[in-house]
Amino acid sequence: MSPADSQQHIESFRKQILEAAQSKTPLSIEGGGTKAWYGNPNSFSKLSTKAYSGILDYQPEELVITACAGTLLKEIERVLSEKNQMLAFEPPHFGEGATLGGVIAAGLAGPARISVGNLRDFVLGARIMDGKGQDLSFGGKVMKNVAGYDVSRLMPGSLGTLALILEASVKVLPKPAASTSIRCQMTQAAALQSLNESAGQPLPLSASCWIGKNQADSFGELTIRLAGAEAAVYAAKISLCSSLNAKELDTKEAEAFWSNLREQQLPDFTSLAADETLYRLALPAACGSLELNNMSDDIILEWHGQERWLKGLSDDATFNALKKIASAHGGHAMRFRQGSNVNPANQRFTQLSEQSHSLALEPIQTRLRASFDPSGVFATHRLP
Amino acid sequence: MVAPPPDLAIISALQTKLVAALRPILPEDGLLWEPEDTIPYECDGLAAYRRMPLAVALPETEAQVAQILKICHAMNIPVVPRGSGTGLSGGAMPISQGLVLSLAKLKKIVSIDPFTRTAVVQPGVRNLAISEAVAHLGLYYAPDPSSQIACSIGGNVNENSGGVHCLKYGLTLHNVLRVRAVLMNGEIVEFGGLAPDAPGLDLMSVMIGSEGMLAVVTEVTVKLVPKPKLARVIMASFDDIEKGGNAVAAIIAAGIIPAGLEMMDKATTRAVEEFVHAGYDLDAEAILLCESDGTPEEVAEEIERMTEVLKKAGASGIQISRDEAERLKFWSGRKNAFPAAGRLAADYYCMDGTIPRRHIATLLKRIQGMEKKYGLGCLNVFHAGDGNMHPLILFNGADQDEWHRAEDFGSEILEACVELGGTITGEHGVGIEKINTMCIQFGEGERESFWGVKNAFDPDKLLNPDKAIPTLNRCAEYGRMRVSKGILPHPELERF
């Protein structure tokens, strides 16, 4: 995009934001727009970033890519792949339209999160527009930077409620030299025990997933991905295959599995009934099996058990019960995706006030939002 | 630094009031106000800037921290939190009408969980003490600032500290799960959590690296990582600084993330060789140290690949450490570069800017030009893998003109860093040292937003005010780290 074109886009964003500020009506920022189901719903008018697209800077030896918010995720991944690099947090796509701005604002990460960290860890800098129409840049394109508060890292997970992301610089990583996946059958408790033990050793664990029934004596399928230096992956594979009685998967099968898990295309995800909700539990490490009543028996565990997916009724009683269970273990629950018959106005997230010690953080979040967005341009309440 | 002369009568009355209010809640030795007791707190590692506080409080519990803050909040007295005082940007420098709140006595390791690979520690725990406490489990805490034997985890959180290993293992931000802290009004809050990705804005990201301006850290949950089985280092020489700089970029472009990637220029190599006798190539224009860690198989594979890249990049000599003793010998010069600089000149001034890796050679060449322009020498020894530069400008502090030239030299380097796409501080923080150069990097809108963040946490602006974020109209000239008469703050620490 030429600088003049770029400036034109920025000016049109500014115009839209200032008009919204004037009329005190929020704007719902939309990238690919393929994700309206995630977070609390709203029906405000849209600010679309789709046209503001293009990779602005990519130097493989710097491990950084900078692109406009509307750039398609698949375009970024294609360009990185040519240089044998990747977005290490494996953002889910779901649909062709996923944009960089949406990826960052959604803040979701895929299977590798357990080994490489979350999306926020990879954000180096962002150019944003606040609710006053100010064009601001925070962070930068270098790995180490402690000048000022790290405002660009407030964007991941903000779901368009703090500011409009115009451009972002994201750290990328080389693709691992080798990668392989192994699979075995075991109970949920045994899988959790074994994953946490393995994670405490210098093994190249990259991702894990256990799929089965949430019953103590039921055997499920544990899949583990190993990635890193060839020698390390090979050695770990030999040792884990023998200690877990596991088998190596064929490369194609393995790739399809992890990609379907990330995109929630595995049968357990796609069989969501019209009146059901897919719940996501996030839990501290080493949290054991949970007593889950009123839920479907099927359960998927990712991130060595720190992320769990389950289906159940969509009513508040079920959600409240799950929130209670998660919170008793120091975690939280979320209505991730709802069936087509479910009331779309449902509150999707664990409220801040229900999270431990977050009550005192509420006024901070409120003041923070007010300082970036005094007129409530981004007050779409997609987040609690 | 020229501060307006404080009104002694007002200060003394305020001190009496503050001491009277705090005494009942602190143990006998937990409150200092006589000058002979508070003088050790008059500065941090940036010794050129000193100020005496009203008093120094040394609480032993989080509850006491909360009470102290409540009292100061009610009395409108500013508070400067302090860890070990090893900061290099004056972040913990006292305010003459304020209290220094030392967290040094909160130094318990609360719990260690080998199964979840986490440790809960109080803020005064030294960085290295965490790794020592978990060594028997085959685990360690990865971020390793060179001040790690002294600096506290609370200070690390507030400076987002890193070290040689953060190229591969990340900075403090990447290795902390949860931070518990007290707000200026005495309320206890928690940032982050043990469960991943809670909904709501991620306030931990702004808390980390906030230089004691948002909340007082009282407990930190850190991630522990398995200790690699083996580490080896390659020492490569280059007859041209450009080739050396390009080799750094080439290693990363080859898809390798070394455990450490550090560079020294010729002037540094010569200065340290005399000091440590590590066997460095004295004719080399640049020396690179590239470390690999992991399983023996991984290390062998990575060392081989790095050697190939370095040869292709034009290395004139390559040595690979054969054992742990040799590895440490190769590192010894790098670790002693600062004291070696101290032997070359009466004073030196340490800068801390970060640039994109591909511009390393450009910046080094520009610095050579600046040496001529300002008539002063400069040693370059730095975290090349991160593009984090630490030019050491040599000067004689007895000569005012030399000091001014050194200051200008330093500012020109930082301006060059910003121009090349980098930043004015990679790891030492802004503190009072770089408050002016913040104006080079950030415009009015960004600075206003920073104040918005500050205001969200500390609306009365009582927590470490006057640091890090310049006010919109501030232009006053502040100085920077200056090592006077060869007297180094914290001489016992390794210098990276």
Ligand SMILES: Cc1cc2nc3c(=O)[nH]c(=O)nc-3n(C[C@H](O)[C@H](O)[C@@H](O)COP(=O)(O)OP(=O)(O)OC[C@H]3O[C@@H](n4cnc5c(N)ncnc54)[C@H](O)[C@@H]3O)c2cc1C
């Ligand atoms: C299990 C799972 C299922 C998913 N399913 C889907 C799916 O079906 N479709 C899909 O597209 N994605 C899905 N995602 C997420 C998705 O891969 C990305 O996060 C993403 O593509 C969002 O991009 P988008 O441009 O479509 O975002 P949008 O849907 O347009 O926006 C997402 C959020 O980000 C905000 N936002 C977008 N752009 C900006 C910006 N520039 N500045 C500030 N805020 C902004 C929006 O206001 C909104 O709150 C899924 C993720 C997971 C983990």
Ligand SMILES: Cc1cc2nc3c(=O)[nH]c(=O)nc-3n(C[C@H](O)[C@H](O)[C@H](O)COP(=O)(O)OP(=O)(O)OC[C@H]3O[C@@H](n4cnc5c(N)ncnc54)[C@H](O)[C@@H]3O)c2cc1C
């Ligand atoms: C020889 C030497 C080498 C160094 N090498 C490195 C290096 O390699 N990498 C690097 O990153 N840094 C390095 N430093 C700088 C310094 O050691 C780090 O910034 C360190 O994190 C400071 O920790 P501290 O406990 O000494 O903090 P202090 O200097 O006491 O304080 C630093 C800042 O944090 C605030 N603070 C401290 N504790 C708390 C708390 N509990 N709550 C709220 N605010 C608090 C203070 O107000 C201040 O703004 C070096 C310093 C020296 C002297």
